[in-house]
Amino acid sequence: MKFLKSFVISVMFLSLVASCNVNSHVMFKTSDAEVITDNIPIAPDDAYRLAPDDKISFSLYVEDGKKVIDMSAGIGANAGSQQLNSVALQYLVRQDGTVEIPMLGLVQVGGMSIIEVQEKLKKLYSANYIDPFIQVQVINRRVIVFPGTGGDAKVISIVNDNTTLMEALALAGGITERGKANVVKVMRQTTAGRKIYQIDLSTLEGLKYADMIVQSNDYIYVEPTKQLSREFLKEVTPIVSLISSALLVFSVFTTVK
Template identity: 70%
Template structure:
C-alpha cells in the first residue's frame, strides 16, 4: 500500500498543475466595479471621431449641392451624373499617424479627433477658396467591430456599412453566439474620451431585448464570455499524463515479473 502512495500523490499533483491552465483562453476578466450594467447608452453618447489608419471618402458639391465636383480630375457634372458620384466615392484617403490626411487641392489637413460632421464643415470651409458654396459629404470606409461570439476560433472582424448597426446585427453577422458562449455575459468595450468603457449586457432573457438595439461604434470589441468547462478541461489535460503513467506501470510490472 505504501508503495502506491507516491504514485497517488503524483497523480494529484499532475491534476493540480493541469487545472492551472484550464480555461486560460478566457479573456477580459473583470470585477463588478469595472463594468457598467445600468444606464447603458442605446445610442452613442459621443460621435465617432477620426483616428489614425481610418480611411475616408468624400464628395464635393458646389452651389449648395447643385453640381458635383470630381476633385481628382477637375471635371464638373450636374446632379444627374451618377457615374461621377461613384467614381469620386471610390477614392479613399488614409488618415496618417499624426491625424492628417492629404487631400486634392488642399494638401495635408488635420482631421484626427474630429467627428464626421466637423470634418465636413472644415472641408466645406477650406474648399470655399476654390469653389462657390461647397457642400461636402464624408464617410469613413473602413469602420469595423471585432466580435468574439464565445469561442476564440470563431472571432470575426465585422465591417460597419450602416451607421445604425445594432449589437444584435453585429452578433448575427458574426454567426450568432456559439454553444460555449454565455448570453448573459456580453461585454461591449468602447473607446471614449474618458478611456475605454466596458458595458456588460445580459441577452439571456427578454428583459435584455432593449439592449439588443444598442448602436455599435467603430472599433468596438464585442466579447461573449465562454462558459467554464472545468471537468472537461481537466480531463483533457490529464488524460495524456494518466495514459503515460499507466503505460509505465505496465512496463515496470512486466519487467518485475520477468525478474
C-alpha cells in the same frame, strides 16, 4: 503498493499543474466594479471620431451641391441618362492624425467627428471653389465580435450608421452554444479610456439593450461557459496515460529482476 502510491502522488501533482490551464482561453475577466450594467446608452454618447488607420472617402460639389439636386430632378442636357459618379479614392489617416487631401496637402482630422471634418474641408476648399458641398465617409469601420467560442470570432464591417448590437451578433452567426447570453460585454473606446458595458440578453428585460448602436472599433465579447470537468479531463488524460505507461514498464523490469 509502493508503485500505486507513487502513481497516485504523480497523478495528483500533475493534475494540479494541468488545472492551471483549465479555461485559460477565457478573455476580458472583470470585476463588478469595472463593468457598467445600468443606464447603458442605446445611442452613442458622442459621435465617432477619426483615429489613425481609418480610411475615408469624400465627395465635393460646388454651389452647395446644386448639381446633385439637378441630376436627381432630371434637369439639364441628357439628364435622363446621366449618373452621378465619383472616383472612389481612399485617404488614410496617418498615425499623427493627418490625412493627405488633394490640393490641400496634409490636414489634421484625428479626433474629429465626420461633421467637423466636413465643415473643415468645406472651409478649406472655399478658397478655390464656390460654396463647396462636402460629404465624408469612413469606409473601413468595423467591430470585432467574439460570439462565445474563440474560433468563431469575426471582424464585422459596419455598413449602416445605425447598426445595432443584435445585428452585429447576427452577422457573426449569433451566440454559440458555449456563449453565455447573460454576459455580453461591449467594450468601447472613449476619451476617458475603454468603457465596458455588460448586457444580459438571456431575458426579455435585456431586449431594450439589443438595439444599442455599435460604434467602430467596439469589441463585443460573449463570455463562454466554463466547462471545468471536460477541460480538466482533456488536460489530465494524456498525463495519466503517460504516467501509467511508464510505471507499467518500470514494474515489469522490476519484476524481471
